[in-house]
Amino acid sequence: MKIIGLTGGIGSGKTTVAGFFKELGIPVYIADEAGKRLMNTSAKIKEQIIELFGEASYSGDNPERKFIASKVFSDKDLLEKLNKIIHPAVEKDFKDWAKDQSSAYVIYEAAILFETGGYKKCDLSILVTAPRDLRIKRLQKRDESSREEIQQRMDNQWIDEKKSEMADFIIINEDLTSTKQQVEHIHDKILKAGKNS
Ligand code: ATP
Numbered sequence: 448m449k450i451i452g453l454t455g456g457i458g459s460g461k462t463t464v465a466g467f468f469k470e471l472g473i474p475v476y477i478a479d480e481a482g483k484r485l486m487n488t489s490a491k492i493k494e495q496i497i498e499l500f501g502e503a504s505y506s507g508d509n510p511e512r513k514f515i516a517s518k519v520f521s522d523k524d525l526l527e528k529l530n531k532i533i534h535p536a537v538e539k540d541f542k543d544w545a546k547d548q549s550s551a552y553v554i555y556e557a558a559i560l561f562e563t564g565g566y567k568k569c570d571l572s573i574l575v576t577a578p579r580d581l582r583i584k585r586l587q588k589r590d591e592s593s594r595e596e597i598q599q600r601m602d603n604q605w606i607d608e609k610k611s612e613m614a615d616f617i618i619i620n621e622d623l624t625s626t627k628q629q630v631e632h633i634h635d636k637i638l639k640a641g642k643n644s
Pocket of ligand 1: 585589
């Protein structure tokens, strides 16, 4: 079974694209959701996070997400340390999940895939892109975040040009009908490639 990494900057439309793959019967694992879930359930993660951010980072078994987010918001070093705690746990969780799937391939969706080196564990990668201004407009509408806040979050991720060079497929997500067609095209290519290997 192939593992196809799906990534894209915030507001590019990863989750929207993942939804189209699901419609084609492809199982999707969302790494960011798994990370959040594991922060609530893993005693090891809790221990490491408290060590990094202090007692205020948890209330009982519940992570204080706003507090943790405020700490890593403008500190790339701390963000990297937090990622190093979460990613190995997500990787193990994904492997366990993937064992139970029986499709030709699965999608591993992660906001940062190239930045973390996670793409090396995937057979192929897909990058979702959209013009920066369109992404900002979408996020302002979805999250009611300020333009400055969105731009700061974008600046913590690699620019599309850098990721484009590394991706096997690129989906330009402007118009939804075209996006769906691009997904179907990639789906066919992955299935055909699987038959030849
Ligand atoms: P994040 O990393 O912030 O979670 P994402 O890359 O998963 O974002 P989505 O949640 O899929 O992106 O899309 C962001 C917002 O833009 C959503 O509200 C979604 O409905 C909307 N959106 C995505 N693609 C399109 C499109 N082609 N046309 C119109 N709206 C879109």
